[in-house]
Amino acid sequence: MKDDAPIPQTDLRSPDEVMRLARMGSMFPTRLSFLRSLTRRLAAEKVTVTRPVWEMSEEGFGHVVYSLTLGRHPYSLVAVSTDLPPEMRTDRVIAEAWDTSYVLYDGVPDADEIARICAAAPKQEAARFTERDLILSRANKSVRLFAHVVEALRAGRQPDEGMIRSVGYLMRTTAVYGNGKFGIADRNLIENRPGLEGPFAAEMLTVWLIRHFTHDLVEHVGRGRLDRHLKRHLGIGNATGLGMAPFLVNHPVLLNNWMTVRETALARVRAIETLDADQQARLEALAERAATHLGEWNVPDPAHQARIDTLRADWETARAGFDFSTGRPLDRAMDSVKSASLDVQELTAALIIEPFGDLVDPLAECMGDPFGPLCAPFRDVNDLRQTIEIRFGWALAPDYDTPDGCGQFWYVSEAKQEPRLGLRFDEPGAELESPLDIGRRVKALYRGLAEARGPVSDFLAEQPEYALAVSRVQMGPRYPYAEIRDNLIATSCLPIDMLRCKLSFFGASKFDPKSDRWTRITLCQGAPLADELAERADDWWLPVFGA
Structure with a gap:
């Protein structure tokens, strides 16, 4: 194989699968986490x-x-x-x-x-x-x-x-x-x-x-x-x-790049045809290390401790089913946990990436955002409408008019200049809402396009309130992992999931939630x-x- 030949990889997991709060809140650190990249650089x-x-x-x-x-x-x-x-x-x-x-x-x-x-x-x-x-x-x-x-x-x-x-x-x-x-x-x-x-x-x-x-x-x-x-x-x-949570919404290109690199690393290792004896032994040792780590992870919160206890048991079941001696062993490993919890699935993903630094570490160079959004303009409002239908179905699905569908609102504390999350129908301040409700804005845009014709610029000149939503839709084709595909103002939204996602990229472990915030x-x-x-x-x- 030539040095410049493409590196084999499987298909990346769909953004509809990956960019859900529940999965993002189940992520573990990997060798691509920023602390790991730093210590490699310091050593080099x-x-x-x-x-x-x-x-x-x-x-x-x-x-x-x-x-x-x-x-x-x-x-x-x-x-x-x-x-x-x-x-x-x-x-x-x-x-x-x-x-x-x-x-x-x-x-x-x-x-x-x-x-x-x-x-x-x-x-x-x-x-x-x-x-x-x-x-x-x-x-x-x-x-x-x-x-x-x-x-x-x-x-x-x-x-x-x-x-x-x-x-x-x-x-x-x-x-x-x-x-x-x-x-x-x-x-x-x-x-x-x-x-x-x-x-x-x-x-x-x-x-x-x-x-x-x-x-x-x-x-x-x-x-x-x-x-x-x-x-x-x-x-x-x-x-x-909460100060950390809006970062992922406000930096969609960065989020896309982080997730794309992680998913590309996973796709690369899943394409490995066979493993030698040393590689198999390494994976088995790392799976055992993960089990020991889980055993040392204890938190005061009963609900989260119960989740850890469940993960410990489920991990034993999962790794008993790994067979690294077969063809496409890492692809099979991921397939074997498809019906397991999201915690098990994401721990498996982190495990199988770990031993293959030569294959995945160069991807860390692609995790920054040196240029900002680079997006092709829409031909007309029909092109914009079709892009929403193809790439933002997740945003059109929720009912944002129900109390549960819009029960929370994001704002910035005047005293500390830090993001906060309020209860829309119980607390004052909704008029100061920060624009993190991307799904609701895209759905409103879609409705506003119903009778529109002609250039997008003319549409926005008449209705500038849709400018943010248009810019996010415009990013969709080039940055498929840029959006959290959930309703971030629903009462069911748990900011802790956003925190865990970002912190896992830092290299954090042993999460100890004190609330969902x-x-x-x-x-x-x-x-x-x-x-x-x-x-x-x-x-x-x-x-x-x-x-």
């Missing part, structure tokens, strides 16, 4: 992390600077640790103080810049920043685990492995801001830099370095050293709410430590304790 460049500044009291309050070079460009994390009164500690976005705060800095800051950041970072939204500040973040301690680790190290022993396994992080971030917020650098200043050109690469680098800091801080306060396998299992927690997760658990990138850069899918 043999990146080393230095600590040029450490100004920290015995109690762990002060500041520290970490520096590295990526893509021949230096970056630094400035971390600030403060003494936070217990009554001020909260994961809610209304918080005004945090245990720690961070800036990912463009370059290596001098003393004046460090002083500026140390004064500004703890204030977060109340401060203002410069374009040298690429990412702004904050995090709170997992107080019980942090205190336990400190106590154990001071006593000359290692912390309880059960607690490490149960919690999984020393701190959890409550925000990782990028792209110009509060005066930090706009994305376009760094989007073409090698190493940071991928989606959320700067944010993921920040999180990875924050994790490094939490290890150093607890060892400093505890006056001891954690065993390496315990350190590796301590990731970074994150509390994520916010969740805790773990990032970087099992990821290589800064001094072991060369040997462990790319084998931490669904990490398990002790690995």
